[in-house]
Amino acid sequence: MVGICSYGGYVPRFRLNRGLIYGAMGWMNPGNIANARGEKAVANFDEDSITMAVAAGIDALKGFERSKVEGVYFASTTMPYKERLNAGIITAALGLNDQIRAADFSGGIKAGTTALLAALDGVEAKRLNNVVITSSDCRLGKPASPQELIFGDAAAAFLVGDEDVIAEFKGSFSITHDFVDHYRGEYAKFDRQWEDRWIRDLGFDQLVPEVVNGLLNKYKIKMKDFAKVAYPCQYPAARQKLNKVFGIAPEAEQSNLQAEIGEAGTAQSLVMLVKALEDAKAGDKVLVVSFGSGCDALYFEVTKNIEKKRDRNGIAGSLANKAELDNYTKYLVWRNTLPAELGLRGEEDLWTRWSSLWRSRKFVLGLWGGKCKECGTPQLPPQQICVNPECGAYDAMELIRFSDKIGHIASYTGDMLAASLNPPAIYGAIEFEGGGKFYFDFTDCDMDGLATGMAMSMSFRRKYYDQKRDISGYFWKAVPIKEVE
Amino acid sequence: MAKGIRDKVAIIGMGCTRFGERWESSAEDLMVEAFMECIEDAGIEKKEIQAAYLGSHFDEVNVGKAALPLALALKLPYIPVTRTENFCATATEAFRAAAYSVAAGVYDIVLALGVEKLKDTGYGGLPGGAAGGTNAFMIGANMTAPGMFAQLATAYGKRWDIPMDRIKDAIAHVSAKSHANGAINPKAHLRRAVTEEQIKAAPMIAYPLGLFDCCGVSDGAACAILTTPEIAKTLKKNQDIVMVKALAIADSSGEEAMYSNWDGCHFVTTRKAASMAYEEAGIKNPREEISMMEVHDCFSITEMVTYEDVHISPKGGAYDDIMNGFYDLDGQVPCQVDGGLKCYGHPIGASGLRMLYAMYEQILDRVPEERKVKNARMGLTHNLGGSPWMNVAAVAIIGKD
Numbered sequence: 001m002v003g004i005c006s007y008g009g010y011v012p013r014f015r016l017n018r019g020l021i022y023g024a025m026g027w028m029n030p031g032n033i034a035n036a037r038g039e040k041a042v043a044n045f046d047e048d049s050i051t052m053a054v055a056a057g058i059d060a061l062k063g064f065e066r067s068k069v070e071g072v073y074f075a076s077t078t079m080p081y082k083e084r085l086n087a088g089i090i091t092a093a094l095g096l097n098d099q100i101r102a103a104d105f106s107g108g109i110k111a112g113t114t115a116l117l118a119a120l121d122g123v124e125a126k127r128l129n130n131v132v133i134t135s136s137d138c139r140l141g142k143p144a145s146p147q148e149l150i151f152g153d154a155a156a157a158f159l160v161g162d163e164d165v166i167a168e169f170k171g172s173f174s175i176t177h178d179f180v181d182h183y184r185g186e187y188a189k190f191d192r193q194w195e196d197r198w199i200r201d202l203g204f205d206q207l208v209p210e211v212v213n214g215l216l217n218k219y220k221i222k223m224k225d226f227a228k229v230a231y232p233c234q235y236p237a238a239r240q241k242l243n244k245v246f247g248i249a250p251e252a253e254q255s256n257l258q259a260e261i262g263e264a265g266t267a268q269s270l271v272m273l274v275k276a277l278e279d280a281k282a283g284d285k286v287l288v289v290s291f292g293s294g295c296d297a298l299y300f301e302v303t304k305n306i307e308k309k310r311d312r313n314g315i316a317g318s319l320a321n322k323a324e325l326d327n328y329t330k331y332l333v334w335r336n337t338l339p340a341e342l343g344l345r346g347e348e349d350l351w352t353r354w355s356s357l358w359r360s361r362k363f364v365l366g367l368w369g370g371k372c373k374e375c376g377t378p379q380l381p382p383q384q385i386c387v388n389p390e391c392g393a394y395d396a397m398e399l400i401r402f403s404d405k406i407g408h409i410a411s412y413t414g415d416m417l418a419a420s421l422n423p424p425a426i427y428g429a430i431e432f433e434g435g436g437k438f439y440f441d442f443t444d445c446d447m448d449g450l451a452t453g454m455a456m457s458m459s460f461r462r463k464y465y466d467q468k469r470d471i472s473g474y475f476w477k478a479v480p481i482k483e484v485e
Numbered sequence: 486m487a488k489g490i491r492d493k494v495a496i497i498g499m500g501c502t503r504f505g506e507r508w509e510s511s512a513e514d515l516m517v518e519a520f521m522e523c524i525e526d527a528g529i530e531k532k533e534i535q536a537a538y539l540g541s542h543f544d545e546v547n548v549g550k551a552a553l554p555l556a557l558a559l560k561l562p563y564i565p566v567t568r569t570e571n572f573c574a575t576a577t578e579a580f581r582a583a584a585y586s587v588a589a590g591v592y593d594i595v596l597a598l599g600v601e602k603l604k605d606t607g608y609g610g611l612p613g614g615a616a617g618g619t620n621a622f623m624i625g626a627n628m629t630a631p632g633m634f635a636q637l638a639t640a641y642g643k644r645w646d647i648p649m650d651r652i653k654d655a656i657a658h659v660s661a662k663s664h665a666n667g668a669i670n671p672k673a674h675l676r677r678a679v680t681e682e683q684i685k686a687a688p689m690i691a692y693p694l695g696l697f698d699c700c701g702v703s704d705g706a707a708c709a710i711l712t713t714p715e716i717a718k719t720l721k722k723n724q725d726i727v728m729v730k731a732l733a734i735a736d737s738s739g740e741e742a743m744y745s746n747w748d749g750c751h752f753v754t755t756r757k758a759a760s761m762a763y764e765e766a767g768i769k770n771p772r773e774e775i776s777m778m779e780v781h782d783c784f785s786i787t788e789m790v791t792y793e794d795v796h797i798s799p800k801g802g803a804y805d806d807i808m809n810g811f812y813d814l815d816g817q818v819p820c821q822v823d824g825g826l827k828c829y830g831h832p833i834g835a836s837g838l839r840m841l842y843a844m845y846e847q848i849l850d851r852v853p854e855e856r857k858v859k860n861a862r863m864g865l866t867h868n869l870g871g872s873p874w875m876n877v878a879a880v881a882i883i884g885k886d
Contacts, residue, residue, distance in 0.1 A: 345610070350622050352623070353619060353620060360624075379744070381624075387738075387740060387743040389738065411637070411643075411750075412636060413692050415628065415629055416691065417610050417629040417631055418627045419627070425629075429636065429640075431745050436743075439628070439742075463622075463623065475623060475624050
């Protein structure tokens with residue numbers, strides 16, 4: 001049996017109330033009031049599509065032996081690199097083997113489901129097994145555009161394989177059209193779109209039925225057989241019409257989470273699929289459809305194994321961990337839409353030395369530390385000579401992964417002098433359970449909530465951005481572990 | 486068997502510029518200014534100097550690399566000139582190299598000079614630079630010096646179960662005392678007395694350190710001319726002579742940063758260096774035998790924990806000593822008698838020699854009555870460069886012959 005073996009989700013902690021955006025920019029485009037309800041998920045200043053994909057991937061790999069993963073497919077239209085495999089960075093961050101297949105899927109918004117299909121096809125053809133597919137997007141709309149209100153940031157991930165399948169892959173149907181509803185050229189920062197009425201009446205009203213009917217006919221199945229139908233369409237009237245045409249019962253319609261997250265690009269259908277699986281039970285048939293330069297429709301049947309995977313953080317878990325971003329201009333500064341003075345200290349030249357990163361890639365990207373084979377002392381970065389003064393063994397270090405360890409705050413501060421896009425820069429010493437310590441930046445937290453001894457988990461983040469050379473550099477930060485109800 | 490440096494080297498001259506925002510002076514100007522005072526004090530001619538050591542830290546900001554800037558600025562006549570650099574211990578390293586080359590019998594008269602020009606960066610605080618190597622920014626937290634040292638306070642509170650408001654009381658007294666001393670010193674950078682209330686109400690720089698918990702970032706230079714005790718006695722007939730009693734340095738081994746047995750609120754290196762220095766100087770009871778100190782008060786909390794680390798205050802006992810005025814100018818062991826890094830200022834590469842200058846002028850009784858330490862015989866200086874978990878500590882002791 002081939003299918004989804006695990007799922008993971010990630011929604012950034014910050015949520016921006018759309019009323020705040022409208023309050024600031026509505027004067028320019030009063031019609032945007034139609035899109036000003038609810039909130040959108042906003043990546044923190046140190047998050048991007050790669051870091052969110054890693055977070056979702058870690059969630060999906062919970063409890064799974066990572067050395068068994070044979071492939072990583074990443075889908076996004078907001079990848080930090082055009083050349084340099086983004087999935088390669090994710091592979092290293094997930095601490096996977098080097099001997100795997102990794103690829104980036106991009107272009108149309110349907111790239112997320114296409115990557116999932118590629119993984120399913122690869123496993124079905126027995127070319128590879130245990131493939132992580134992860135998708136995320138951080139699309140930008142210009143200030144005062146509808147897209148600014150509609151888009152949100154989120155990520156989803158799946159482990160695809162042929163053992164302990166939780167959702168069996170039953171089949172798919174795809175269509176491809178050069179239907180340009182949204183596009184970005186080579187150098188574009190912001191999304192551009194054609195008229196809404198055209199996207200709605202020709203795009204959603206005609207292309208979604210084309211792919212869905214294609215699948216229903218191919219597999220001789222009826223819409224009412226599906227317990228959950230997940231398709232992306234942020235136009236409420238179009239959704240109502242499609243639900244009616246297809247006869248989708250209200251309980252079978254998977255919410256597009258527009259009020260909680262926003263339209264998440266390549267991740268949109270997959271975020272909806274994760275949410276559907278979170279609520280599904282054995283025997284449920286699930287239909288997931290993507291939209292963007294065509295459509296993919298995928299058909300799954302949930303197995304009883306799903307009960308073993310209820311401990312994922314998922315979309316529901318990350319939605320519950322939220323903090324209000326009460327400042328629209330902060331959002332603009334974080335996305336580099338509004339130039340802000342960081343101070344001369346912030347203009348220091350950060351010259352990434354790739355040959356050096358290559359040497360220390362295991363530590364920097366994967367947070368692998370050392371553990372002395374002689375005395376067992378964990379230490380990071382990995383050392384040639386053991387740091388335990390009673391030991392001092394030479395060349396006796398085995399690599400162990402710290403990225404999934406829990407640490408505790410030994411000391412910390414909030415620094416107003418450091419150049420930061422989210423001052424104060426909070427950082428401190430983290431002592432890992434079982435040994436080993438390092439001084440990390442802290443993120444997704446405020447000074448008020450911190451105390452020595454507090455438990456922290458590790459999160460892969462964008463450590464710096466070199467504007468001069470267009471380099472996103474990554475490392476790990478510490479995040480307080482929150483009890484989510 | 487090596488016996489150490491005690492009483493093998495004499496200081497025959499010292500000089501120190503006014504520290505501060507010396508917009509009008511280049512690093513070269515500062516070197517010359519300190520040197521002119523020093524050579525006059527020594528009573529020798531420039532051509533008698535056989536070797537020289539230059540200490541400077543942020544070479545990329547001003548002086549550049551190597552020791553040439555010193556040779557060129559002072560027009561030293563083709564003698565060996567060598568640059569030392571070891572974070573905040575840089576000037577003490579220059580002094581140490583000079584002292585050892587005299588003690589080794591290689592040279593008779595040697596110059597040590599430290600200089601730093603920090604106010605050409607265009608912003609407050611120390612420059613970031615590549616102190617931790619070119620790749621530090623890839624993995625190091627977004628740290629500045631105040632934030633690194635501020636963590637001593639959160640860890641100290643945890644270790645000794647002292648609430649932060651009491652730590653704030655103690656470090657406010659530390660800074661107020663240094664401001665009081667700096668206010669009466671014409672060469673100090675910050676010359677205004679401030680109250681403990683003002684200190685505690687200052688804007689936060691890095692929790693829990695406020696503006697007045699941080700030392701001045703200054704331009705300045707300081708220097709010393711060293712020779713053998715025999716030559717010193719011929720040059721300084723019937724005068725008190727200041728002798729080097731101990732020079733100790735300890736560097737972190739990586740244990741504090743990477744081995745989880747350090748409490749985060751003391752300096753392992755300072756404790757080692759202080760013990761080595763007392764041994765070398767023959768000091769059994771430092772609390773009684775040390776007359777005065779200049780310790781590395783880059784931040785008030787650093788000074789607080791250093792009182793314990795140089796074995797003067799008992800462990801966990803700095804609070805009581807501070808609040809009892811033990812380290813005030815009229816206390817038992819006056820500390821930062823010239824204003825310290827806090828108010829005299831902290832041009833990194835000059836600070837170690839500036840501290841020695843402060844001890845030297847007290848031992849030779851050259852300060853006006855209001856700044857005088859009673860019975861100043863034995864002075865201790867201390868530098869701490871790096872971060873609390875990875876650093877170099879230097880302790881020097883000089884005293885009356």
